[in-house]
Amino acid sequence: MLFRRPPHPIEAEIPRLRRFALALTRDRETADDLVQDCVARALAAWATRRGDDAALRPWLFTILHNRWRTRQQREWARPDRISLEDAGEGPEISGGQWEALELRDLDAALAKLSEDQRAVLLLVGVEGLSYEEAARVQNVPTGTVMSRLARARDRLRALMDGEPPQQTEGSGRVHLRRVK
Amino acid sequence: MSGRAAAAITEADLVAYIDDRLPSERRADVEAHLALNAEDAARVAAWQQQADDLRAHFSRESDEPVPAEMAALFATQRPSVLGPVLRIAAVLALVLLGASAGWYGRGAFIPAGVVAALPQEATRAHLVYSREVLHPVEVTAKEEQHLVTWLSKRLGTALKVPSLSGQGFGLVGGRLLPASSGNHAAAQFMYENRQGQRLTLYVRSGESGGDTSFRFTGEGNAVAFYWIEDGFGYALTSETGREALLPVARSVYEQLTR
Numbered sequence: 457m458l459f460r461r462p463p464h465p466i467e468a469e470i471p472r473l474r475r476f477a478l479a480l481t482r483d484r485e486t487a488d489d490l491v492q493d494c495v496a497r498a499l500a501a502w503a504t505r506r507g508d509d510a511a512l513r514p515w516l517f518t519i520l521h522n523r524w525r526t527r528q529q530r531e532w533a534r535p536d537r538i539s540l541e542d543a544g545e546g547p548e549i550s551g552g553q554w555e556a557l558e559l560r561d562l563d564a565a566l567a568k569l570s571e572d573q574r575a576v577l578l579l580v581g582v583e584g585l586s587y588e589e590a591a592r593v594q595n596v597p598t599g600t601v602m603s604r605l606a607r608a609r610d611r612l613r614a615l616m617d618g619e620p621p622q623q624t625e626g627s628g629r630v631h632l633r634r635v636k
Numbered sequence: 637m638s639g640r641a642a643a644a645i646t647e648a649d650l651v652a653y654i655d656d657r658l659p660s661e662r663r664a665d666v667e668a669h670l671a672l673n674a675e676d677a678a679r680v681a682a683w684q685q686q687a688d689d690l691r692a693h694f695s696r697e698s699d700e701p702v703p704a705e706m707a708a709l710f711a712t713q714r715p716s717v718l719g720p721v722l723r724i725a726a727v728l729a730l731v732l733l734g735a736s737a738g739w740y741g742r743g744a745f746i747p748a749g750v751v752a753a754l755p756q757e758a759t760r761a762h763l764v765y766s767r768e769v770l771h772p773v774e775v776t777a778k779e780e781q782h783l784v785t786w787l788s789k790r791l792g793t794a795l796k797v798p799s800l801s802g803q804g805f806g807l808v809g810g811r812l813l814p815a816s817s818g819n820h821a822a823a824q825f826m827y828e829n830r831q832g833q834r835l836t837l838y839v840r841s842g843e844s845g846g847d848t849s850f851r852f853t854g855e856g857n858a859v860a861f862y863w864i865e866d867g868f869g870y871a872l873t874s875e876t877g878r879e880a881l882l883p884v885a886r887s888v889y890e891q892l893t894r
Contacts, residue, residue, distance in 0.1 A: 464710045470702050475694055488703060489832045495709050496769040562693050580655055581687050582694045587657065602648045609654070613682045 466498055469516050472583060476517055479574045480524050482567060490527070494520040514589040517579065521593050565615035573608035576601055645669040650676065654683045752816045755853045755860040758838035758871030761813050761824055763858065766834040766875070773809030773826050783810050787823040791841050793868060797825055798837070798891040803884045804829045817869070818842015835874035835881065837888060843869040850889050852878065861885035865893060 473494060477487035498519055505515070566574055572594060579590040580601070591598040642665040652658045653666045670677040765772055775783040780797065788795045790812055797807060805827035815822035818841030825837040843864045850863050859878050862871035870892060872885045 467702075467707075467710050470706055471700070474700070485831060488706070492706055492709070493769055495706060499709060500770065562689055566693075577690055578694060581690050587652075587655075599648075602651050605651045605655075606647050609651075609683045609686060610679070612686055613679070616686070617682075 464499075465512060466495060466502070466516065469513060470495070472513065473516055473520055476575070476578060476583070477520060477524070479566075479578045480521070480571055490520060490524055493523050497523070513583065514585055514593060517583070517585070517593045521575070521595075562616070565612055568615055569608055569611060572604060573611065576604045577608050577612070580605060642668070645676075650680055650683075653680065654687055754817075754838075754840065754843065754864070754869040755862045755871050755873075757816060757822070757840070758836070758862065758869075759854070759858060759860055759873050761822070761838055762836045762860075762873035762875075765811065765824065765826065766836060772834070774811035776809035777807040779809075780807065787812060787839075790821045791823055791839065791868075792819060793841065795823060795839060796892060798888045800827050800884060800887060803887060805835065805884065808834070813838075815840040815842075818867070833874065833876055835872060835876070835884065838869075838871045838873065840869050841867060843867050850885075854878070861889070863889065863893075 470491065473491045474487060477490045477494075478484065481487045481490060494516065498516055501519075566577075569577075575594065576590060579585045579593060580587065585593070587598050587601050591601045594601065594604075596604075645666055649658065649662065649666050653663065658666065670680060775786065777783075784795055784797055787810060797810075800806075806829070808826040808828050810823060810825040813822040813824055814820055822838060822840035824839075826834055827836070828834045844867075846864070847866070848862075848864045850861060852859070852861050854860050854873075857875045857877050858873070859876075859881055860871050860873040861881060862869065864870070870888075872881065872888050874881045874884075
């Protein structure tokens with residue numbers, strides 16, 4: 457090619473997409489696979505996309521979030537995968553008795569939050585999305601984003617202070633662990 | 637409070653205060669509230685510290701280089717108003733080229749007697765489709781019965797799709813492919829495990845030279861196990877290396893030769 461190709465606007469968003477994917481999946485390989493999928497779809501839809509550059513980031517985050525939800529549903533829908541998970545190290549039940557003493561580390565504390573809580577902290581607190589944009593990404597009302605933020609911040613505070621966490625959003629849920 | 641009756645401070649106000657999304661007037665109300673309410677003040681102070689910590693924490697994560705695989709997605713993309721037009725033109729050119737090549741080149745693409753070796757043909761197909769994000773298969777596992785009936789008909793034999801759930805692989809689906817042997821049709825079935833690793837089972841007809849035993853070929857990570865039975869060639873291909881593929885291949889072999 458004669459001319460050096462100008463960087464695609466999506467390309468500049470990749471580091472942000474990767475850390476959002478990592479916040480959702482908590483696994484580097486799964487996260488990068490998800491980003492790969494998201495970028496491929498975004499590129500395929502690029503020609504028909506409407507909206508200015510300011511809306512690019514929320515648009516990409518929404519695609520990534522939707523892909524992640526689809527994958528999770530697909531995993532649940534597959535009997536062979538369910539049985540694999542059941543055969544794994546067993547359900548992790550949050551909100552129980554935590555090893556509260558050793559939770560000083562931020563990363564460890566983040567891992568104890570629900571996926572939605574981690575995501576909302578990142579979207580609003582780090583990526584600077586408006587409450588409305590974060591609500592569109594997570595497909596919930598704006599009020600839920602705000603209450604989710606409050607729950608996430610309280611829970612993170614409790615974890616960082618080494619207090620046993622209170623029952624909060626998502627904490628009664630049983631999380632199935634990924635088997636490596 | 638400046639003579640104005642302030643609405644009670646809610647949790648949403650505290651959240652928006654941290655995120656700096658409050659109008660200045662309301663912000664002043666929140667600050668007045670915090671001055672009188674030690675519990676909320678401690679809560680907000682902790683949130684504020686946390687928000688700073690989170691920004692520092694996540695900014696470290698974004699410094700990593702972009703993986704080559706992702707960068708490669710942009711290799712053929714250019715954001716340009718001409719993009720769609722050029723793409724359409726390119727497709728038209730390809731269609732015309734294909735049509736004329738199909739006419740002038742009829743009979744030339746599959747010269748009789750030159751049959752690519754089974755594992756090579758299978759590996760080539762594997763490398764093309766296992767990387768595909770949007771359309772890895774033509775017919776998904778949701779329509780497994782239809783997939784099997786269709787491909788069986790095209791290959792002229794009753795195909796069996798082995799179950800590899802015991803090895804952690806689920807069927808993604810399959811597709812019809814051109815082949816250099818037999819009736820020039822091949823079937824490819826794709827499987828995927830929880831880590832997103834894919835393997836493909838490739839079946840083609842018209843293998844001459846008699847049955848073979850279970851064989852291995854490949855170098856590095858791209859490997860294949862293959863065998864020929866009753867004129868049909870079977871190859872299981874992956875990029876996981878020999879050791880990882882062997883137990884899966886053994887299971888496929890056992891299920892298909894049983």
